[in-house]
Amino acid sequence: MTVTILLLGFACAWLLAFVGAALWSWTLGGALLLLLLALFDALSPGALIVLAALGALLALLLHLPALRRNVLSAPALRVFRKVLPEMSRTEREVLEAGDVWWEAELFRGRPDWQKLLDFSYTALTAEEQSFLDHECEALCALCDDWRIEYEQKDLPQAAWDYIRERKFFAMLIRKEFxxxxxxxxxxxxxxxxxxxKSVTLAVTVMVPNSLGPGELLMRYGTEAQRAQWLPRLVSGEAIPCFGLTGPEVGSDATAMPDLGVVGYGEHQGQRIVGLYLSFSKRYITLAPVxxxxxLAFKLRDPQGLLGDPARIDYGITCILLPADHPGxxxxxxxxxxxxxxxxxxHGRQVFVPLDAIIGGVAMAGKGWRMLSECLSAGRGISLPALSTAAxxxxxxxxxxxxxxxRQFKVAIGKFEGVQEATGRIAGFTYTLEAMRLLTASAVDHCAPSVATAIAKYQMTELMRIVVSSGMDVLAGKAIQQGPxxxxxxxxKVMPVAITVEGANILTRNLMIYGQGAIRCHRYVFEEMEAAHAGDLKKFDRLLFAHLGFAVNRAxxxxxxxxxGARLARSPLRGELAPYFRQLERCSAALAFASDLTMGVLGGRLKFMERLSARLGDVLSQLYIASAVLKFYLEGSRSPAELAHARWALEHCLYEIxxxxxxxxxxxxxAPARWLLRLLLLPLGNPYAPVSDRVNAQVADLLLEASDVRERLGGLVFKNGGPHDPVGRMEQAWQVAEECERAYLKFFHLANADALRGDSVAERLDDALARQLLTAAEVAQARRYDEARYEVILTDDFSKEYLAGDFAAESAERIEQAGLHARVA
Known part of the structure; x- marks a missing residue:
């Protein structure tokens, strides 16, 4: 009976821990257990008295806040303050920048899926949709990517003028300005x-709308600064750039050597207090125009001219000035x-008035906070958009x-080896669009710093895989450059996205988990704040709530x-329910692993980047899977949608x-490692790579018309016509849809040696003459074959053209050269 009661007590305790019961439930449960032991004489009276006394003492200790604080929390606070990692002012500003959003639910081990289901994607207004359908189409039509990249090394003047005229640089500037x-x-x-249409075109437009003076002015600028600069930025009279990175500083802003020293100087004929700036910036997009x-720089006031004699080093500060400013x-x-x-x-000892500081003197030293908040939102827009376009x-x-x-008489998309690559393209493109929609919509609601860091890192990495996989499939078609x-x-430009707005190595190893573990955790950030402030009462409340949280997640x-996650919750029934449950299991694993890691390693975790990066990968994949689930549920839920969603979700689980x-x-x-293995992977890793069956499904769908193909290609510029590289392929697809059946009938006849002739044209004539194909079928097969040849064709050039004499060969000549060489 004793064993039975104890087993029952253990089961009840396990249930209480699993559901996260309150402290009073544990106290009541302990009392009931003692009562049962007494009723059934399961223990001697002496043992019961000892247990009851210990239980009562423990209950008093836990239920009386003043006693608990003095006996337990005060010593814990002293230890916590010793192990608390040192945090620079810059690190703190980065940490506090932005908001936490859905990623916090994922980090806390028990996501409230209804929040995701209830979240609404941003709906484009009629004005925004019209801009996409008309202004964007018109701007794309003005650009020839080959001429931009190879001949002109610049956008055409007509494109620059149109960008200014139609306010492409002022998309984020509010209507009131x-x-x-x-x-x-x-x-x-x-x-x-x-x-x-053109990476150069997209980057030119996106940078002023991502990290540019416009947003800084709207958020922090003085009225005078807004009045001076915003009308010029809106009209396109002013073209902006922002100088942050330099030879000595990339991702580490604290290493910035650029310096501004407060002092007296001459400006417009008057002696005023201003800044002597010395700076060297590089990698600055739009700087040449x-x-x-x-500019961002470190501000120093050795003479106390800003009003605080005790403060010399102010930290990173931002200014705005004309490009033709002296020096x-x-x-x-x-x-x-x-x-x-x-x-x-660059500049040396450039004198600038104090009113050039964005926000005025009140914002001196607050530049990194300003930039971090703008970057945290910008990361969720620009580079994810580039990645999705790819x-x-x-x-x-x-x-x-x-x-x-076709090779070996088969469409290459049907080869299993090729399908490995095309399956990746399909699955990751579905993932990219899902992440773009969710993350950009989130930015419209708040500034989700961790989610946007995840999006920037993961989406640019997925772009790298998609583009490389496409190069593998296209082979010579992708290698030979030309129109x-x-x-x-x-x-070629893929490394730019990997490098900028926080290099991917930095983002993965430091930012995602480093910021996520503190900001997204239910208690850690507040515990750190309470510890820094020495607030024992608040620390006590948080500490014991945190301990209960950790036990529950374990x-x-x-x-x-x-x-096998069967006891996890899913908000929906049906085909996606197993994925919701598996993700909840992984979320609980992340929450417990984080608590144990931070408890065991403390401040050392900050320097164990590979370890923390792996937990960041778990958080990232949970976010990606959430985006895919939302995207599928907001779509048609067709068989094609389901196949793509399964591919993406299975990949996320495998990566987790x-x-x-x-x-x-x-x-x-070692002891913590054994405990982690026992609790997180007691039966080993249950997740396998995407199955060949699912991969073949999406690879086949890549070759067919489907609702997913249209949903994933809705933003591609398709209307460039037959002389545009994308327009040519789009027209070929349309020809295939209309004529492929007739061509395949001809193709099978030709491969069965049922037709006479050496070329396609001769064999088609023979098929018509012998009435093996109708006149309509022959016309369709000819049309298909012409489109097929255009699809596989690459460009060649004269040596004069390649040497830089672009007038030596017309675009028409380049386009026709390959067609003239055809013999088949």
Whole structure:
């Protein structure tokens, strides 16, 4: 009987821990257990008295806050303050920048899925949709990517003029200041469409709308600064750039050597207090053409002229000044693999009035906070849009090529080896669009710093895979550069997206989990605040809530792992329910792993980047899977949608399993490592790579017309006509839809040696003459074959043209050269 009661007590305790019961429930449960032991004489009276006394003492200790604080929390606070990692002012500003959003639910081990289901994507206004349908189409039509990248190394003047005239630089500037006032989602859609035509065009437009003076002025500028600069930015009279990075500083702003020293100087004939600036900036997009320059630098006031004699070092500060300000030198251009304007800015002892500080003197030293808040939102718009454009373009164009290109008498898209690559393109493009919609819509609601960091890192990495996979499938078609090549520029410029707005190595290893573990955790950030402030009362409340949280997540992680997530919750029934449950299991695992890691390693975790990066990978994949679930549920829920969603979700779970496995294997403290393995992976890693069956499904769908193909290609610029690389492929797809049946009938006859002749034209004539094909079928087969040949064709050039004499060969001559060489 004693064993039975104890087992029953253990089961009840496990249930209480699993559901996260309140402290009074545990106290009542303990009392009931003692009562049962007494009623059934399961223990001796002496043992019962000892247990009752210990239980009562423990209950008093836990239920009386004043006693608990003095006995337990005060010593814990002293220990916590010793192990609390040192945090620089810059780190703190980065940490506090932005908001927490859905990623916090994922981090806390028990997501409230209804919040995700109830979240609404941003709806484009009629004005925004019209801008996409008309202004963006018109701007794309003005650009020839081959001429931009190879011949002119710049946008055509007509495009520059149109950008200014139609306020492309003022999408984020609110209407009250004369701008377009577009939503984040609308900006994302605009950049995606422009990038499908020209990366240089997209980057030129996106940078002033991502990290530019316009947003800084709206958020922090003085009325005078807004009045001076915003009308010029809106009209396009002023072209902006922002100088942040330099030879000594990339991702680490604290290493910035650029310095502004407060002192007296001459400005416009008057002696005033101002700043002597010395700076050297590089990698600055639009710098070579900018008329207004934003600069970040470290501010120092050795004479106390700003009003605080005790404060010399103010920290990072931002200013805005004309590009032709005396002493400012705009240097020569960089060439970062694409033709967008990028270059250097430098100056020595440049005197600037104090009113150039964005926000005025009150904002001196607050520059990094300002930049972090703008970047945290910008990361969710611009580079995710570029990445999505690469995915959508790859999905549609590789689909055309893989359908129409035949080797060994079979469409190459049907080869299993090729399907490995095309399956990745399909699955990741679905993922990219899902993330773009969710993240940009989130930016319209708040400034989700962790979610946007995840989006920037993960989406640019997925872009790298999609573009590389497309290059593998297209082979020579993608290698040979020229007016027909729609892939080469994206391949060349891919490292730019990986590097900028926080290099991907930094973002993965430091930002996602470093910021996520503190900001997204239910208690850690507040505990740190209470510890820094020495607030014992608040620390006590948080500490014991945190302990209960940790026990609950440990039990949930283990229970869900043992049950194969069958005991987890799903907000819906049907085909996606298993994925919701598996993700809840992984969320519980992340929550417990985080608590144990921070408890065991403390401040050392800050320097164990590979370990923390793996937990960041788990958080990232949970976010990606959430985006995919939302995207599917907001779509048609067709069989094609389901196949793509399954591919994406299975990949997310596999990546989570890999990250958790590597995290446990490499945990540096053996007892904790054994506990992690027991609770998180008691039956080993249950997640496998995407199955061949699911991969073949989406690879086949890449070759077919479907609702998913249209949903994933909605922002691709398709109307360039037969002389545009994308327009040519789009027309070929339409021909395939209309004529493929007739061509395949001819193709099978030709391969069966049923037709006479050496060329396609001769065999078609023979088929018509012998009435093996009708006249309509022959016409359709000819049309298909012409389109097929255009799809596989690449460009060639004269040596004079390649040497730089672009007048030596016309575009028409280049386009016709390959057609003239045809013999088949």
């Amino acid at each position: 004369g701008g377009l006032g577009f939503s984040a989602l609308a900006q994302s859609a605009v950049v995606t469409k422009l990038a499908s 900018a008329t207004v320059i934003g 400012v030198h705009v240097g020569r251009r960089h060439y970062p693999g694409a033709a967008f304007m990028n270059g250097t800015i 995915g959508q373009l790859g999905y549609r164009m590789v689909g055309v090529y893989a359908r129409m290109r 027909r090549n729609f892939m080469a520029t994206g391949f 039990v949930r992680a283990f229970t869900l792992a043992l049950s 399993g890999q990250a958790l496995g590597a995290f446990v294997r490499n945990f540096p403290v």
